Amino acid sequence: MLLLFWIAINEQNGGKVRCSMEAVAATMSSPTAMALVDERMSTEGTGLPFGLSNNLLGWIPLVVFGLIWTLYFVYTGSLEEDEESGLSL
Numbered sequence: 001m002l003l004l005f006w007i008a009i010n011e012q013n014g015g016k017v018r019c020s021m022e023a024v025a026a027t028m029s030s031p032t033a034m035a036l037v038d039e040r041m042s043t044e045g046t047g048l049p050f051g052l053s054n055n056l057l058g059w060i061p062l063v064v065f066g067l068i069w070t071l072y073f074v075y076t077g078s079l080e081e082d083e084e085s086g087l088s089l
Helices: 021-028 056-077
Strands: 007-010 016-019
Touching: none
Parallel strands: none
Antiparallel strands: 007 016
């Protein structure tokens, strides 16, 4: 919860800055918003992990990463190792 402070200038005290305690109390005691979440709405604030409403949306990036990593691993395994390749110590 974002805590907001209202700061007021008190001209009677020589322009000193003071914090409005009424605003602090109102901000601290405000209840959390309870909202109805529909399928068409975004998943922000719904408690879903990573905001994913469908498990398939989490598997797609994992499969793409695994495919790219596999292709890279197969490619680097087929390279010849010589003195200038940088693959051997």
